[in-house]
Amino acid sequence: MEIALHNISFAYDLDMIIKDIDCSFVSGNFYSIIGPNGSGKTTLLDLISDFLNPCTGYINIDQAPVLSLSTKDIAKKIALVSQDYAINFPFRVKDVVMMGRHPYIPRFSHPYGSDLERVDKLMEVTGIRHLQNRKINELSGGERQRCIFARALCQDTPVLLLDEAFSNMDISHTLQMLRLVKESVKKKNKLVISAFHDLNLASSWSDALLMLKNGEIKAFGNSQDILTQQTIKDVFNVKSIVEFNEHVQAKQVYYSSI
């Protein structure tokens, strides 16, 4: 599976959020989008997931224009863990995870046994099984994020978009989720695109990095080639030291504390 963005631009009124982005993402890879606040990371993911429509340019999934697909068809190809995980209604955790099966269950019919099994399995691997009968609006931010994560995995799509999906999780759960995702990329040839703030996690887990600044691509390519003192200075305007770390087996970024 390949997602190709052709000269995509997007603007709210006159504010150009995304400027003429042209790139493609291929299955079997974990991509990370990094960039400062307001650089257009979320907007880019929204465009890929067809929540927003580009002002100019077009997006193809496997050569088929996204516009030609129905929302339901897209939901069978692309799952999104978005940042809007604040939920006002007291749905139970297992019902929320089951909603991931929505595109597959016809109207007025009940979930099959296989749907239930999938929900169960994903609650197990994301570590929320003990919460399954709890109400989602009563959980902590990190727990809720894991529920949304489980829901997206439940959608069983070849493409998974993560919009700072780990922002409220503790390190142990973050690593657990990343391991899950990485495994599905390598074993099931999935495509993951994740917006990240933590450069070190991005570097050690992803195959490729996309650096975004003011809606433009500053660098795009293999994580280990892209991540340098110079690019970090260009994009984030901070001084840092970038070194290969033996233990992590990837480049890591260190910042001075003054």
Add this chain to the structure above:
Amino acid sequence: MILFSLFLVLMILLSLSMGYIHIPIIDIISILYGKISGNLQIIENTSEVYLAVIFDVRLPRILTCAGVGAALAISGGLFQSILLNPLADPYTLGVSAGAAFGACIAILLNLSAAFVSVPAFAFTGACITLFLVIFLSYSSQNPMSGLSSNNLILSGIIVAAILSTGISFLKFIANEQVSVIIFWLMGSFASKTWLDFFAVMIFLLIGFFISIFFARDLNLISLGAKSATSLGVNLKKVTIILLLTGSMLAAICVSVSGIIGFVGLLVPHTVRFITGPDNRKLIPLSMLAGAFLLLFADTITRAVLPHEIPIGVLTALTGGPVFCWIFKKSRLK
């Protein structure tokens, strides 16, 4: 569900028997049975007065009332889910203000001589308001976020505020008709006819089927726009269909019976404690509970209280405190 239906049927029978002329429930059952089964013998055996009271006076009123209660409750449930706000109600988008404004104009122009014009004006007013609100919050450039709950609530409040000032102005220039306006605004089921009932019923049935058809999509919508879209809900289409459905239900209710508050807010909110937020269960149960509750209130004002007071006043005066209590209790948890 079955329990609630049973309650509703019992309430209808009880309500039929109560009133200025008391009719024993046994007689009512046999009269209804006779009518339905076409057994004329039973009909002939009962007094003319009973028949007139039941079929011409009470039954149309009671059924209209139940229909309005049901429609308001469904409408409230829809709005709460669409607007992601468990405290929204059918009037949040200004539908009631629009209907009231329309009705005031009809009354002021003294069109009420032609029997249908007040409800017709009310309905038109409600529809125009709704389209205005949707137009205000819709942006062609960014259709997805245009119809967001914040935009809708904000436009609804602005439009409603303008309209209520308009109503005040109409009252000010109304002179002797001001009492008619005030009475209409407070809501009543007095002298409802079979025509009212059929009008409500048509909207209720259509509204109910549309709501149930989209109930699962509505569950996803209530989680937020982005989640709903990424899970395969055609957000714009479904939101507009359900907004129209909810508003039409509210509009028909207001035009038939005036403004009756708190049913649309309280019923779905309370039923959610029993069923949970799943609209596939919430909508049907709210419908029954709404019908039951409004009929209960109407029976009290019609048959129990010494003087009939406007039902809108009764529901607000009893519903308000009950709501405060529920609200406070759920906050404390």
